[in-house]
Amino acid sequence: MRTTILGTAVVATAALTLTACGGSGGDGDKAATAEVKGGQQSGKAISLDKGKEKAKPDLVLTDTDGKKYDLIEETKGRPTLLFFGYTHCPDVCPLSMSNLGIAEKKLSAAERKKLRVVFVTTDPERDKPKRIRSWLNAQGGNDFVGLTGSFDTIQAAARTLGIYVDKPKKEKDGSITVGHGAEVVGYAPQDDKGHWIYTTGTTAEQYAKDLPKIVKGQNP
Numbered sequence: 001m002r003t004t005i006l007g008t009a010v011v012a013t014a015a016l017t018l019t020a021c022g023g024s025g026g027d028g029d030k031a032a033t034a035e036v037k038g039g040q041q042s043g044k045a046i047s048l049d050k051g052k053e054k055a056k057p058d059l060v061l062t063d064t065d066g067k068k069y070d071l072i073e074e075t076k077g078r079p080t081l082l083f084f085g086y087t088h089c090p091d092v093c094p095l096s097m098s099n100l101g102i103a104e105k106k107l108s109a110a111e112r113k114k115l116r117v118v119f120v121t122t123d124p125e126r127d128k129p130k131r132i133r134s135w136l137n138a139q140g141g142n143d144f145v146g147l148t149g150s151f152d153t154i155q156a157a158a159r160t161l162g163i164y165v166d167k168p169k170k171e172k173d174g175s176i177t178v179g180h181g182a183e184v185v186g187y188a189p190q191d192d193k194g195h196w197i198y199t200t201g202t203t204a205e206q207y208a209k210d211l212p213k214i215v216k217g218q219n220p
Contacts, residue, residue: 043198043199043201043202043203043206044202044206044220045186045196045197045198045202045210045219045220046196046197046198046199047195047196047219048194048195048196048197053191053193053194053195054161054162054185054187054193054194055160055192055193055194056071056072056075056080056082056187056192056193056194057071057156057157057158057160057161058071058072058157059071059072059120059147059153059154059157060149060153061120061147061148061149061153061154062129062147062148062149063129063145063146063147064129064130064132064133064136064145064146065129066129069145069147071118071147071157072192074116074145075116075118075187075192076192077189077192078114078115078116078189079114079115079116079186079187079188079189079214079215079216079217080115080116080117080118080186080187080189080192081100081115081116081117081118081184081185081186081187081198081214082118082120082161082184082185082187082194083096083097083117083118083119083120083183083184083185084120084121084122084154084158084163084165084180084181085097085119085120085121085122085180085182086121086122086123086126086127086168086178086180087121087123087126087127087131087132087135088123088126088127088176088178089178092182092200094139095200096182096184096200096202097119097136097139097140097141097144098139098140098141098204099202099203099204099207100117100141100144100184100204100207101139101140101141101144102140102204102207102208103204103205103207103208103211104117104140104141104143104207104211105140106208106211107211107212107215111211111212111215112143114189114215115143115211115214115215116145117141117143117144117145118144118145118147119132119136119141119144119145119146119147120147120148120154120157120158121146121147121148121154122151122154122155122158122165122168122178122180123168123176123178124148124149124150124151124154125151125168126168126176127148128148129146129148132146132147132148133146151167151168155167158180158181161183161185161194163180163181163183163185164179164180164181165179165180165181166178166179166180182199182200183197183198183199184197184198184199184202185197186198186214186220188214188217189215189216189217190217195219196214196219196220
């Protein structure tokens with residue numbers, strides 16, 4: 001797996017983390033390692049400048065119940081965190097989702113009811129609804145939305161956010177390389193626009209501090 005944080009508006013705001021990870025086996029059981037190459041590691045939210053906010057992608061996929069999920073309609077007026085990744089990922093994806101899972105549990109019941117955390121797979125060939133549900137639950141994301149569907153649709157949606165997603169590639173040794181951006185995009189409930197970017201340096205503690213503000217549409 002290869003993970004890269006990109007995005008023109010983000011790059012203009014701060015230097016971001018670049019990570020490179022070893023490929024995962026075709027069955028997802030081979031070991032993989034991660035190397036941090038440098039960049040912004042404070043973990044604090046990067047606030048996008050006015051006029052540079054990210055619109056939600058017009059994305060209709062399949063959720064973990066096998067039902068159609070229209071991202072714009074289902075998350076309208078709700079604080080939303082959006083992440084593109086895959087379940088065989090050895091490091092960045094489970095870390096990001098588990099950190100969010102820990103933080104989400106510290107919210108009140110009313111706050112959790114409002115919040116939407118959406119995971120979109122970048123490896124739809126292997127990530128079927130049942131697997132995504134099981135994987136998200138294992139990260140503590142029982143309330144998280146998991147989506148899969150056409151790779152081309154997913155890649156196009158990510159591109160509208162300036163997030164890199166590369167088609168999974170099978171290597172000669174049988175491992176599978178999946179390249180994708182590691183940003184978590186935060187959307188405010190009052191205008192449904194992405195105002196904040198989180199990086200791989202964001203801890204569960206930082207998310208726990210910020211989420212109550214995001215739920216209210218306030219800058220963390």
